[in-house]
Amino acid sequence: MKVANVSQAPAVKLHVLKDACAQCSARELCLPLGLTDEELQRLDDLVGSRQKLKRGEHLYRYGDHFSAIYAIKVGFFKTDVITEDGRDHVTGFQMNGEILGMDGISGDSYTCNAIALEDSEVCVIPFADLEHLSTTVPTLQRHFHRVMSREIVRDHGIMMLLGTLRAEERLVAFLLNLSQRYAARGYSPTEFHLRATRDEIGSYLGLKLETVSRALSQLQDSGLILVQQKYIRITALDGLKKMLQHAQAC
């Protein structure tokens, strides 16, 4: 069931513009980085619509026809892939200012599911338009390439994590990554709510949910963090970082 809560219409453009790219709080993290006002304006025009999603709703599903990428304005998503035999694996968590849907470019259909983990809003960026516009706005083209490349680099980091770290270390890496991303958005780097369940985190980290729970308890017992369900408070950021430095060194 695809949600089509799409704000639309040329006639309504004016008030749409009001919270469009030019003023979006995510603009430093999203596509438009470094554009001139005029270029930004053209990007505004490009972004066809906004779309709101309630918690649990799919932004797109595996196999859906690809025609757009999405910039998250507000909210939190997960992407996962599912195999024939029903196993699934979370490939990432995305937050505001990040781009979703680039997996769909290669085969004209999405290769994973994107699901909102809280009420969210995204900008719909028709991909054909983006490609077209980027032929005349070099800055945009370059930035888009960087965004895609960053996704590749990030995935390499996760592969590394999955391939070489032990359970507790994976959790630490995960928490530090969230911390850093929240910090980049002006939120507290030491205090946040996990939007994902233990099961989803486990899937992402290649662990069972019980192992995630145990690892969190261990970190709490070590005095590094404070856990209250989904609420996390990092009480020793340096301590966490040290855990990754010395990982496996011993």
Added chain:
Amino acid sequence: MKVANVSQAPAVKLHVLKDACAQCSARELCLPLGLTDEELQRLDDLVGSRQKLKRGEHLYRYGDHFSAIYAIKVGFFKTDVITEDGRDHVTGFQMNGEILGMDGISGDSYTCNAIALEDSEVCVIPFADLEHLSTTVPTLQRHFHRVMSREIVRDHGIMMLLGTLRAEERLVAFLLNLSQRYAARGYSPTEFHLRATRDEIGSYLGLKLETVSRALSQLQDSGLILVQQKYIRITALDGLKKMLQHAQAC
């Protein structure tokens, strides 16, 4: 009438053109897919040079300034990332017709090492030129985006593998992947040489080299494959595929 008239090309170009994109055996897999002859010619001009590497040599290293991506003409590579404390992790194996270096786009320097596992040759594609050319050749732009996207999708597959499969299943997935890629290049899908050591394969799959060796032996004992050091012969392709279907189902 595939190749642009050679007699029109500048004198120096002649010998370069001979093994350039227009006639490269990798052209279907590389960037130029679907270009017109004239566009292909312009891509030929774009590819600044070829570069040969002996086994064990680095194509680029972590931290090197990024200015080009590379199309593998012949050979076999691995990419790996290394952490401060010395652990390393193989993030991929690349063969002819595939692109290396896209990890460098995001930060203007490469984020991993690319190392030839056999004597190899690559085409150097200056990235600024590629971006520039792709503004006037939409087919090229689109194809490049597909190539990057495919890399992302592939990485998701590996994350899935690392997160959900057991040792033997990972090996099977790895062998099937190689098989399929060799098949796509017109080589035998059931008979090939591993270019990587057990240690490198293990790093890629998140396993220790002993485990890789054991898993290979097990698969051989099951009559699915034949192993002689680096030489692999798949004797029951369907059997291997079934192993992945039923993975974890039981």
Added chain:
DNA sequence: CGCAGTTTTGATTCATCTCAATTTGTGTGG
């Protein structure tokens, strides 16, 4: 031919999974 690096194989240990029971939290409807 011999040496170094690679691979195979075995015995043991250890981390994570699995199974299971309990607690805590959340949302719904009376």
Added chain:
DNA sequence: CCACACAAATTGAGATGAATCAAAACTGCG
């Protein structure tokens, strides 16, 4: 607003798959 049902999280005990440690066999190269 409370009670109930259901989902999520914690914790424990035992099973298991992969890591580790160790030794032997094989390969290729000088």
